[in-house]
Amino acid sequence: MAREHSHPFIPYRPVRYPEAEMVTRGREFYEHMDRRRSVRFFSDEPVPRECVELAVRTANTAPSGAHQQPWKFVVIGDPETRRRIREAAEIEERQNYEGGRLTPEWRSALAHLETGSDKGYLETVPWLVVCFAEKYGVRPDGTRVKHYYVNESVGIACGFFIAALHAMGLSTLTHTPNPMAFLTGICGRPANERPYILFPIGYAAADAEVPDLVRKPLSEAMA
Template identity: 70%
Template sequence: MAVREHTHPFVAYQPPRRPIPEGLDRVRALYDHLESRRSVRFFSPDPVPAECIEWAVRCANTAPSGAHHQPWKFVAVSDPATRHAIRVAAEIEERRNYDGGRIPAEWRAALAPLETDADKGYLDVVPWIVVCFAEKHTPMPDGSLRKNYYVNESVGIACGLFIEALHTMGLATLTHTPNPMAFLSRLLGRPAHERPYIVFPIGYPADDCEVPDLRRKPLTEALEFFG
């Protein structure tokens, strides 16, 4: 093996190389697990330990990111008054979207099978609201701001792993993106270098939880081999 010289620290990396049958068995099991995940709008108020949120963020932190800058911050809220304030502010923006004409007719038609509306009552029910903020820049110890790269891509991947971690623990969530979301920075006292990215209501599904009867895109539409 060739000897490489590095100017920065490197460590050896040799993940398990599994036989193809074993690897396929594992990924089929992972697919079955992921296929059972759904976005939920009907939650139970049953408590969820803070440790669950901590482990979900640990999983999110394993995501690849531009220059390994990890440009995300997860802010977890359990206080009922703050959760209610988030609901009130989110519904103001959502009413402007649904009732004020900010959502064009084509978009409204696309949302129709989900039967969503401006009511975000589940934000008062869930034991946790976690808001992911994206960091365009990150403050450094010397007071300067470090530029981050591929922020949207990096934060999106981290949020995907966060969702999967919640699902693995038997918890449910929803990717809520009220637009605009500047009210979250104000309510949660976030600095100017962060911008709200996604709101995650987190809890157990309600006993009478229902979800739209949807089908995911088949492999024939999602994958194309070239060459």
């Protein structure tokens, strides 16, 4: 049936698979993603910038509220900038871990991960990527454009980004030092952007270890 539109539309005909292939493809993707782990022990081996760019391209395909795409991925390879980010992050983390800023409940929740204020991996990795959420848009004349569903949109984009890195055999960690305002200054970002997640990106170290975690079963994840 022909439809009338006030804005440009194009045909969309996604690939359809036989049911057996649908299940196979879905299971293979699940098993691939189930092998993904957050890593805190990295190699300093170089990683092609193109891999990071491909991950950002993938993130950029994510759905967003009103298709406003309220994200900016800042890619950092410069060693001096990575050092500055590590030093600033550790100042905040020492306040969290040694300065008593973490509540007892929060400490208890983190205990099995054995995390601490040392963030040496921020200098070890060849790349840092900081995702900034655009709180609002800015027109060429300086006026603001309201953005809708910013947290939801940026969160989905970051999920795509992580999946793309894993698909290329790279590791990362969703690092969210609190507060994160220092990233705005170091990265030279405008006032309409706020730091959302800091991603260290590289190969897992040859002797990397991760906590022995068990993901909750389908019966708990789905109602």
